[in-house]
Amino acid sequence: MTTKRREACPNLEANLEACNCSYEPCGRKGLCCQCVAYHRRAGQLPACFFTEAAEQTYDRSFDRFIQTWS
Numbered sequence: 001m002t003t004k005r006r007e008a009c010p011n012l013e014a015n016l017e018a019c020n021c022s023y024e025p026c027g028r029k030g031l032c033c034q035c036v037a038y039h040r041r042a043g044q045l046p047a048c049f050f051t052e053a054a055e056q057t058y059d060r061s062f063d064r065f066i067q068t069w070s
């Protein structure tokens with residue numbers, strides 16, 4: 001974990017412990033405000049809105065969210 005990422009968010013380590021996202025290369029992991037903004041712009045929801053199985057499909061669409069929880 002870089003110092004720059006730690007400085008970007010005082011909650012980074014706690015956020016990472018709670019993060020269920022399996023997409024390892026993502027630089028937004030643990031930076032929840034950036035994660036939410038990114039997926040909102042794309043018309044999606046972050047990984048933590050999905051079950052483990054649904055999250056691993058990387059389909060973060062509203063349709064998938066509704067399908068998952070219906």
Ligand code: SF4
Nearest residue numbers: 021023026029035047
């Ligand atoms: S949910 Fe999306 S933006 Fe957030 S950490 Fe995972 S891949 Fe990155």
